[in-house]
Amino acid sequence: MIKKVLKIIGIVILCIGVIALLFIKFWPSLGGNVNKEDEKNYKARNSLYKKGIFHGNPEIQLMTGQKNEYKNEETVPKGEIPVHQLKKIEKAKNDELKWIWFGHSSSLLQIEGKNVLMDPVFSDYASPVPFIGPKRFSKLPIDIENMPMIDVLALSHDHYDHLDYQTIKQIDKKVKVYCVPLGVEKHLLRWGIDENKIHVMNWWDEVKIDGLTITSTPGRHFTGRVPWRNNTTLWSGYVFKNDKYTTYFTGDTGYGNHFEEVYEKFGAIDLLMIEDGQYDRAWSNIHMLPKAGIQAMKDLHAKWTVPVHWGAFCICNHAWDDPIKQITTRSQKENLNVATPKIGEIVDYSHIETYQEHWWKNVE
Template sequence: MTGQKSEYKNEEKVPKGEIPVYKLKKIEKAKKDELKWIWFGHSSSLLQIDGKNVLMDPVFSNYSSPVPFIGPKRFSKLPIDIENMPSIDVLAISHDHYDHLDSQTIKQIDEKVKEYCVPLGVEKHLLRWGVNEKKIHVMNWWDEVKVDGLTITSTPGRHFTGRVPWRNNTTLWSGYVFKNDKYTTYFTGDTGYGNHFEEVYEKFGAIDLLMIEDGQYDRAWSNIHMLPKDGIQAMKDLHAKWTVPVHWGAFCICNHAWDDPIKQITTRSQKENLNVATPKIGEIVDYSKIETYQEHWWENVE
């Protein structure tokens, strides 16, 4: 990504054993006053807030690449078949890299999606894949979209975009704040550390649930992907009440061990008295009892 050599060598980048996954036949709609979250691996997850289903960066394909059967292969199973997914009130895309925006997934799930939120320029991909432009909200940083009682705000970050090497940064990248009258949640998207976390806190206050990028990092790439120590500082900047780490557990696009992100964030957060939940893929996290989702399940993966 930067031309610099990686600091990691001979790491177990893909687990030899099978990652535990909760299999879901269907996903029930949450109540308006509930907050629930389901992780599908990597940065794909479903947030249930204000009675809405908000799907983020869904990649349900087996490969994260422009060509099927080539490139980073999924090493964990999906918890649910795409045809069994519920109706999606909002599908939010953080940026157009292949591990966050997958054409086959969009084409397969589009009929279930009511509205999309995407950064500037990303709408061109969706339109090319047959998505109705009336369903798409194109957002610059700090733009807002309201869906009934839910407010969605695009937030800045430090990253880059592009789906081919000769066309970088022709689209924008972003994170998202999803807020109603009871909860404030924040998905960072891919980002290096910066003062944008303090800006988010100044605008929205303490974050109830932080979905933080944690994985696919290297010191050589720290301007575009946070290192573990950066993630801890971001949690502090945001006054995060609870954090769930994403951007790991499905695809290897790095040189560190597959479980280094979760080991680092749990160890470091414990020292700093920060709350981190560690649900398995497919586990339905009920925010009202989020403190019960702290099993170190990765330690049992051989």
């Protein structure tokens, strides 16, 4: 009897293992794999790529060893977050600078007459499976079908709250080119994206499109779409610059001297799109705490800052509105300019000072 039970258990375990292996091999959302030829290429381009892994500069530990700071917070609002609904997005003029936030880190920058889409996640879940994981708690301001043509789609890294399979598949027909860190192209290629559309960038690489220069910038983070393939792809931020404006999207990052490096190379930042959310002292090496974010704003001599990485998905334990409360309170004390538009509002940089409503105070 015992042998029969053990045999049944063994068969069940084997079946589960086979199903898991098939899922890993064939589920497209998990992304692509780096091969030996790719490894040679990455090693030649990036001195921090060793034995198939990208390393930080300096090397950092993901976890600080400190206890979690937040417990029993209201991570998802009870009430509805106000969203400005858009039927369409008009093309901006070459000398204009506009910005639209879609929640979390997804946003559209209009600069040099071009539409630059960053880290678009338009799905309901930030997850490889469309019914498990962090669920969106704010509405999108626009459907993908109504999005304008995208001149550049820039991806900071391959975590699910920044790179979404369904979104990429649906929006690709509108995208002219992609800018991605080393290794992230493997995911796009597996999903059928034309390799001729993809610029694969190392830190400080530049891509020039007419009067717009796009520069990949370093950060302190990590990558991976499955636990056993962490850091096989690179992470980055981006500077988008033309003759009139210098803008900077930090991507996910801990605080470091890379902010001073960006300032030294590009000067004062006109519009800073800063990571602000999903933090805890337990992992502050890879996600800035509010105090560190303020210091980054100072390092960059940011003229105006808009906070991202909050307002849509909860992947930590702090209250959903803690990021915006902290950055507005701290920036006011330091005389730093922070704009706080609602999701979907079209922020015109020429009068960005008018987008400072504390709308979150009216959300239950």
